[in-house]
Amino acid sequence: MSASNGDIAFVPTMGALHDGHVSLIKHARTLTNNVVVSIFVNPLQFESSEDLEKYPRDLEGDSKKALAAGATRVWAPTIDEIYPENLKVNGEVKKISAGEIANKFEGAARPGHFDGVLTVINQLFKHVDPRWAIFGEKDFQQLHIVKNWVTKSYIPVEVITGGIIRDSDGLALSSRNVRLTTEGRKAALVISRALRSGSKASMKEILASEPALTLDYAEVIDPSTFEIADSSTLNPRAIVAGWIDGVRLLVNMGMAAGS
Secondary structure (H helix, E strand, O other): OOOOOHHHEEEOOOOOOHHHHHHHHHHHHHOOOOOEEEEEEHHHOOOHHHHHHHHHOHHHHHHHHHHHOOOOOEEOOOOHHOOHHEEEOEEEEEOOOOOOOHHHHHHHOOOOHHHHHHHHHHHHHOOOOOOOOEEEEEOOOHHHHHHHHHHOOOOOEEEEEEOOOOOOOOOEEOOOHHHHHHHHHHHHHHHHHOOOOHHHHHHHHHHHHOOOOEEEEEEEEOOOOOOOOOOOOOOEEEEEEEEEEEEEEEEEEEOOOOO
């Protein structure tokens, strides 16, 4: 990227922008008039080539949405820009390790996913050189891993959290939602009902009642360690992931202590 004037607020995305992304861009604009939005579908964080190919893409539409929300630049790099030959060993991109926490929950369900996330973020940061980077809270484990990595690696970027944006029916916004059928979207509402139920037992019971949902995990954790929460846990958080219509759904919500 060419040099720019003033500190940059950066919103990295894989495109398929929705109101959740718009909220991140608007937050970025409150920090500075210099807001960069990247659109790059990162192949390193997909479990299969099929899932990568199915990921929705609309660069023209996404660019319009980003600029309308307050972005001053939209950057859509090529794979060769992000992963040049000098990053590869025997033809494969050398990944950054996300550490032990990346083997839990989402990382256990999607081996290597968070290594791919950190690898692309590292490259994006090198190109953009932001002062601030805004990430959504919906991908809660990703947010935690990115924050830890930035701190431990002494990267001079402030990671800012953007809250989860939900549709009027309670479904958390996601780029993948467009792939749900009408019936699948109705079935997906079981997740928000379960999260609002108030306890782990009732959450799991409600999730089990929906035959269209193939559940990967549903747990209440300590958000600072990703260990299972207990009665002494401060600010416990429920995390849920599963599949409907072949679409992966991932969401979380704060719970009352002792839930």
